[in-house]
Amino acid sequence: MAALRHEFYETDEFVTLSIFDRGADPAKVNVDFAPRKLSYTHGDKSLLLEPLQGQIDPSRSQFTVGKVKVEVRLAKTNAVRWGGLVGDSPDPLANSAAPSSSSTTTRSVKPTKNWEGITxxxxxxxxxxxxxxxxxxxxxxxxxxxxxxxxxxxxxxxxxxxxxxxxxxxxxxxxxxxxxxxxxxxxxxxxxxxxxxxxx
Known part of the structure; x- marks a missing residue:
């Protein structure tokens, strides 16, 4: 599979990731969000980020497909700066009562129209x-x-x-x-x- 160029910037609440996939077909783009993982596929192109530097909330994370890039917005569960996308640092929210990996849910999201991206x-x-x-x-x-x-x-x-x-x-x-x-x-x-x- 072909690797994709990407870059990101972050605030305390969100990480905004730009995946440069020119002319991506919104119907064929698939983005899966998990607490410490992001998976992007579009035909033979893919991007896997695991483990993420911090934990995200899959239910509040979303993406939009534009002409030149796909913008992914990862909602942080903890309001801290990551400083990078992936890392081996332990999850700050993990503790002994954390759910096992078998009960972790993944969520696919349908793309929305990128109205802010038009300007x-x-x-x-x-x-x-x-x-x-x-x-x-x-x-x-x-x-x-x-x-x-x-x-x-x-x-x-x-x-x-x-x-x-x-x-x-x-x-x-x-x-x-x-x-x-x-x-x-x-x-x-x-x-x-x-x-x-x-x-x-």
Whole structure:
């Protein structure tokens, strides 16, 4: 089976995992959630994460299928930062009264329409960039995760300001202040020593 590229970012309550599976058919995507395990399959492509660094609540975990990636949202049972996806550390919630593995339940979830992802889709190109085209792809997921978190947690005006400033400035400016950005087109501000050229 083909392995899939993936990256994640986390809050105290959730781990958001992006699985890069371009053109995934929602009817054929299968995601199984278990307390310390995530299993993703789509045709001959698969991803197995086990044991997860912490415990998740399968009943509150979900996923959405987009054009370029499948976004999986893992609901943590304990509000702590994991620092990684998988690990051998013992489950902090496990104790002598924990249920045996035979009684552990797994749950498959049907995909839902990714309405929030539609606005963020505007900021991405139709094709994934390679590391030669953009050194941040795949390499520095911390920075990408930081901007995803800012955009994901923002209100509608902040998202509108980010999209307008980024598009109108040709990617040279990113503002979160809608009151300032809505007044006029955003100027192109290339880095010092650079010259802005518009390509056809």
């Amino acid at each position: 963020s889709e505007i900021l991405t190109n139709d094709k994934e960039k390679t590391t030669e085209e953009d050194p941040n792809v795949g390499g520095d997921s911390t920075l990408n995760g930081f901007f995803q978190k800012i955009f994901g947690d923002a209100d509608d005006d902040t998202k509108r300001a980010m999209m307008k400033s980024y598009q109108e400035s040709g990617g040279t400016t990113l503002s979160t202040n809608w009151d300032e950005v809505k007044k006029a087109p955003v100027e192109v501000k290339p880095p010092a020593g650079s010259e802005w050229k518009k390509w056809n």
